[in-house]
Amino acid sequence: MAFAAEKSVTGTLEDSFCYVTMGAHGAGHKKCAAECARKGIPVSLMEQGSEKLYVLLPPKTTSRCRTA
Numbered sequence: 001m002a003f004a005a006e007k008s009v010t011g012t013l014e015d016s017f018c019y020v021t022m023g024a025h026g027a028g029h030k031k032c033a034a035e036c037a038r039k040g041i042p043v044s045l046m047e048q049g050s051e052k053l054y055v056l057l058p059p060k061t062t063s064r065c066r067t068a
Contacts (some may be wrong), residue, residue: 003041009047016044016055 009030015033018024024032025046036044 009045011045014046014053015041016045016053016064017041019044019046020051 012025013033014025015036017027017036018029018032033043042055042057045056046052047054
């Protein structure tokens, strides 16, 4: 399995579900975004300049993932 090299990215955190499905983001969407994150919806990072969207997944743990 190949892994990508680490790099630093600067940008804004977004609610991945609401941003992608409704375009909702910014200060007016902060409360809803925080609630979605608490419910387990992944947070994403919109890279400044390129506008690439990175989905930030939680780290793998033995309680959440099983290895073959």
